[in-house]
Amino acid sequence: MLNEERIILMTRLASYEAGEGKKNEAIGKYFRSDYIGIQVVKSVVCASIAFVVMFGLYLLYDLETLMTEIYRMDLFVFAKNILLLYVILVVGFAALTYAVYAYRYNKAKKSLKNYYNNLRRLASLYEKSNHY
Amino acid sequence: MTNLLEMKELIKRIYSKQEVFILPVLKFLLAFIALLSVNRQLGYMTKINSLPIVLIVSLLCSFLPLGFTVFFAGLFILLHFYALGLEVALVGFCLFLVMALLFFRFSPRDAIVVVLTPLSFGLRIPYVMPLAMGLTGTPASAISVGCGVVVYYLTRFISLNANAFRAADEGEAAARLRMVIDGILNNREMMVIIAAFAFTVIAVYIIRRLSIDHSWTIAMIAGTILNIVILLMGDLMYDINISIAALLLGSLVSLGVAAVLQFFVFSVDYSRTEKVQFEDDEYYYYVKAVPKMTVAVPEKTVKRINTPAHTGHMESGSSRAGGRQPSRNGSGRGGAARSGVPRVGRQAPSRTLSTQDHENYEDYEEI
Numbered sequence: 229m230l231n232e233e234r235i236i237l238m239t240r241l242a243s244y245e246a247g248e249g250k251k252n253e254a255i256g257k258y259f260r261s262d263y264i265g266i267q268v269v270k271s272v273v274c275a276s277i278a279f280v281v282m283f284g285l286y287l288l289y290d291l292e293t294l295m296t297e298i299y300r301m302d303l304f305v306f307a308k309n310i311l312l313l314y315v316i317l318v319v320g321f322a323a324l325t326y327a328v329y330a331y332r333y334n335k336a337k338k339s340l341k342n343y344y345n346n347l348r349r350l351a352s353l354y355e356k357s358n359h360y
Numbered sequence: 361m362t363n364l365l366e367m368k369e370l371i372k373r374i375y376s377k378q379e380v381f382i383l384p385v386l387k388f389l390l391a392f393i394a395l396l397s398v399n400r401q402l403g404y405m406t407k408i409n410s411l412p413i414v415l416i417v418s419l420l421c422s423f424l425p426l427g428f429t430v431f432f433a434g435l436f437i438l439l440h441f442y443a444l445g446l447e448v449a450l451v452g453f454c455l456f457l458v459m460a461l462l463f464f465r466f467s468p469r470d471a472i473v474v475v476l477t478p479l480s481f482g483l484r485i486p487y488v489m490p491l492a493m494g495l496t497g498t499p500a501s502a503i504s505v506g507c508g509v510v511v512y513y514l515t516r517f518i519s520l521n522a523n524a525f526r527a528a529d530e531g532e533a534a535a536r537l538r539m540v541i542d543g544i545l546n547n548r549e550m551m552v553i554i555a556a557f558a559f560t561v562i563a564v565y566i567i568r569r570l571s572i573d574h575s576w577t578i579a580m581i582a583g584t585i586l587n588i589v590i591l592l593m594g595d596l597m598y599d600i601n602i603s604i605a606a607l608l609l610g611s612l613v614s615l616g617v618a619a620v621l622q623f624f625v626f627s628v629d630y631s632r633t634e635k636v637q638f639e640d641d642e643y644y645y646y647v648k649a650v651p652k653m654t655v656a657v658p659e660k661t662v663k664r665i666n667t668p669a670h671t672g673h674m675e676s677g678s679s680r681a682g683g684r685q686p687s688r689n690g691s692g693r694g695g696a697a698r699s700g701v702p703r704v705g706r707q708a709p710s711r712t713l714s715t716q717d718h719e720n721y722e723d724y725e726e727i
Contacts, residue, residue: 230643239647242636274461281454288450289541291534321462328466354640 234353241346249343252336260337264329271325275318283310368624376650384422391421391429394475395436397482401519402440409440430471437515445525447537448518455514455544463503470497470504477508478515484606486512487614488621490557491583494564495576495618495626501565502558509557513550517543549602552594560587576622584615 245253255263287294375382395414403409417436421429434456442449464471473493480486489508493501518525521543528536544550560583567579588611595602634649 234640235645235647238638238640238645239634239636239649242638242647243634243649246634246636271465274465278458278461281457285451285454285541288534288537325466 231353231357234350234357237346237350237353241343241350244343248339252339252343255333255336256340258333260330260333263333264326267329268322268325271321272318275321276314279314279317364623371624387426387429388418388422390475391432392418394429394433394479397479398433398436398440398515401482401515402437402444404440404522405443408436426472427468430475433475437511441518444518444522445528445536447533448525448540451537451540451544452514455510459507459510463507467498467500467504470501473501473504474508474511477505478512481512485610485614485617486553487560487584487587487611488617490560490587491564491580491614491618492621492626494561494579494583495568495622497561497565499562499565502561505557505561506554509550509554510544513547514544517547548594548598549600552591552598552600556587556590556594559590560584576626577619580615580618580622584611587611 258266392414395417399409399414407413417432421432438449438452438456441452459474460471473489477486477489480489486509489505490502493505497504518540521539524539525536528539563586564579564583567582568576572578588607591602591607592604594600636645636647636649638645638647
């Protein structure tokens with residue numbers, strides 16, 4: 229026999245699975261450290277590419293000056309400054325990524341926990357109906 | 361006010377029923393207007409500066425995710441830049457790439473703001489963007505709005521200096537590149553606007569989250585004032601020649617637009633009709649979950665005014681209707697219908713099921 233309560237609960241669960249749940253399930257497959265680690269690595273790669281692009285533009289922008297000054301300037305100091313800028317960008321971006329994705333992971337886990345609780349509740353509804 | 365609330369409910373009802381058609385149409389319109397604006401402002405590549413191309417791409421965007429609208433708008437801009445000069449396209453490409461890598465990695469959905477902000481500049485109401493994003497987004501939306509401002513000023517700078525780029529010799533590639541980069545980095549007006557918008561987004565966000573009455577309205581008004589003050593201060597400090605009349609008028613119109621958006625869009629939960637399928641050991645379920653309406657349109661009541669026949673005095677229609685209504689309804693709650701006041705929570709035939717639905721809803725844990 230059709231059980232309205234069960235159908236409503238199943239509809240809500242199915243709707244969650246089709247929407248937000250899909251994303252959260254993907255996050256929930258990882259351990260916290262793995263998930264955040266992967267995102268930080270991705271961010272480091274993105275920040276590195278962005279830095280290379282910006283540095284490339286800077287080189288093109290100042291090419292003439294660099295060409296004339298290259299024999300007079302201290303290349304070691306120049307490289308050190310560039311490296312310092314790179315480290316600041318990457319570390320800052322990685323820290324931001326850590327904070328954002330740690331928050332997202334916790335949120336997804338909390339949401340999944342409620343989802344699993346509702347699944348258990350559904351299972352208990354089935355058990356109850358089998359007893360009768 | 362009641363009329364407005366009814367209109368809101370009507371829009372909500374139409375949207376929940378016709379969402380399948382309305383959403384693609386809205387996406388099509390957004391892409392169409394965005395691409396047309398790009399072509400109108402830049403339009404250096406004749407191959408893509410044609411209505412059929414814009415129509416085809418807009419149709420594509422209507423059923424693709426919203427991110428594709430941003431992608432195609434960016435592509436159109438870059439192609440126009442390329443027609444003007446390789447260096448211009450190179451700078452544009454690098455700028456877009458850095459935005460995509462650094463800023464939109466966290467919230468790809470916010471990327472649409474980069475399209476909407478230049479459009480709002482085109483409509484002379486750019487001040488609506490920080491208000492709207494402060495109301496709907498997070499403080500991080502300040503970055504998206506800032507990126508939108510950069511895109512607008514980049515395209516404006518290129519379109520204003522197109523002749524200079526054309527006139528420059530082929531051999532002066534480095535000079536052209538420097539010209540574009542200088543044009544972006546030394547644009548004080550752009551910097552002031554980015555700062556003003558960023559502060560406005562954050563201020564509006566903070567105020568609308570306060571637990572005070574009318575926090576959204578206060579946030580909009582405070583945000584508008586803050587925006588005007590920062591822009592005027594920027595004008596004084598950097599002499600960027602902001603037209604005060606245009607600023608005040610634009611801010612007022614933006615405030616009005618934000619208020620309309622807040623009433624009809626932001627504060628309404630356009631929950632959709634969902635169709636889900638699942639199964640258990642006994643059945644396959646094909647469920648269509650229709651969102652419930654909270655405010656109903658006023659019920660049409662027929663007032664009967666009886667002619668005085670025997671009693672010699674006229675009985676008021678309302679009092680008679682009041683006497684009859686409960687018995688007609690089968691309940692003692694005829695008062696609301698009697699006076700024509702909208703009844704809250706009036707539901708159509710699925711009343712029994714929906715009541716139970718609501719009771720059960722309370723039991724479930726929020727997912």
